[in-house]
Amino acid sequence: MAERPVLSKWEMDVARVVWEIGPASVREIHEHLSKQRQIDFTTVQTYLRRMESKGYLNSSLKGRIRIYSSRTRPGTVIRENVNELVDRLFGGEYMPLVRHLIEDRGVDREKIAELRELIERLETEQQQKGTADE
Amino acid sequence: MAERPVLSKWEMDVARVVWEIGPASVREIHEHLSKQRQIDFTTVQTYLRRMESKGYLNSSLKGRIRIYSSRTRPGTVIRENVNELVDRLFGGEYMPLVRHLIEDRGVDREKIAELRELIERLETEQQQKGTADE
DNA sequence: AGCTTACACGTACACGCGTACGTCATGCAA
DNA sequence: TTGCATGACGTACGCGTGTACGTGTAAGCT
Numbered sequence: 001m002a003e004r005p006v007l008s009k010w011e012m013d014v015a016r017v018v019w020e021i022g023p024a025s026v027r028e029i030h031e032h033l034s035k036q037r038q039i040d041f042t043t044v045q046t047y048l049r050r051m052e053s054k055g056y057l058n059s060s061l062k063g064r065i066r067i068y069s070s071r072t073r074p075g076t077v078i079r080e081n082v083n084e085l086v087d088r089l090f091g092g093e094y095m096p097l098v099r100h101l102i103e104d105r106g107v108d109r110e111k112i113a114e115l116r117e118l119i120e121r122l123e124t125e126q127q128q129k130g131t132a133d134e
Numbered sequence: 135m136a137e138r139p140v141l142s143k144w145e146m147d148v149a150r151v152v153w154e155i156g157p158a159s160v161r162e163i164h165e166h167l168s169k170q171r172q173i174d175f176t177t178v179q180t181y182l183r184r185m186e187s188k189g190y191l192n193s194s195l196k197g198r199i200r201i202y203s204s205r206t207r208p209g210t211v212i213r214e215n216v217n218e219l220v221d222r223l224f225g226g227e228y229m230p231l232v233r234h235l236i237e238d239r240g241v242d243r244e245k246i247a248e249l250r251e252l253i254e255r256l257e258t259e260q261q262q263k264g265t266a267d268e
Numbered sequence: 269a270g271c272t273t274a275c276a277c278g279t280a281c282a283c284g285c286g287t288a289c290g291t292c293a294t295g296c297a298a
Numbered sequence: 299t300t301g302c303a304t305g306a307c308g309t310a311c312g313c314g315t316g317t318a319c320g321t322g323t324a325a326g327c328t
Contacts, residue, residue, distance in 0.1 A: 115253050198295075199304095
């Protein structure tokens with residue numbers, strides 16, 4: 001578990017783009033981000049540089065163009081961030097967050113079905129582990 | 135929905151204490167926090183000052199002691215933070231986060247029961263709304 | 269060959285945050 | 299009544315972050 005400095009708010013957006021489009025030049029990443037918000041080319045460049053030095057990205061020169069690629073999988077970064085929030089806001093317990101989410105946001109039929117299916121699956125997995133114990 | 139500057143990482147911890155113990159002096163809050171981590175009295179004082187100017191706290195002098203109390207309910211702040219994270223990491227969709235939480239952390243029997251109960255309840259609520267539609 | 273464009277890279281700068289010191293006033297003890 | 303303790307409040311400082319400019323250089327166009 002690499003001990004990385006955290007990604008800042010906006011760096012995270014850059015990371016999301018890199019995950020989405022894969023290894024890419026600054027320009028490509030910038031173009032992608034520009035669709036979502038006004039942001040300067042060199043600002044993106046700075047983000048990428050910093051993210052590389054933080055260990056989140058790799059880069060190499062292809063000709064005179066620098067290509068950045070991700071060193072971290074989305075799942076890892078998401079987990080780190082979610083854990084952080086769960087610790088901070090819910091004292092490390094994640095069920096209250098689950099509860100908050102579905103109570104606060106509300107669920108339609110579709111989501112209920114999804115949840116139902118999910119716990120169905122988890123229960124059978126659980127049972128398999130369970131039979132070993134008893 | 136007051137447009138407040140966000141609470142920083144550590145300010146959040148202070149907020150949690152204020153929510154927990156209610157209106158309190160700097161010293162009381164500092165003592166509470168000290169149990170969790172080494173932190174200077176005046177640092178807490180600075181946090182409280184800044185949090186008041188951000189609109190999260192009220193304060194008044196009781197004699198020569200300043201008493202801080204919360205202007206915001208935990209639910210509100212939690213919601214803001216969770217929304218922020220859901221936007222940033224999951225593009226605004228909260229179900230992927232629910233999924234992430236229970237898949238990543240795993241659930242024991244107890245939690246499955248809790249979930250089951252929760253969606254049971256939601257379903258009946260849903261149904262009541264549903265009958266109006268059809 | 270000279271000019272323009274595109275890009276890398278160093279540098280900058282203001283603001284927020286985490287942390288704390290120093291000063292001044294006030295209340296209590298001797 | 300003269301200290302000492304306690305607390306408020308102003309101030310500071312370094313680091314991270316959001317943002318971008320300026321300079322140098324290489325590639326392509328004329």
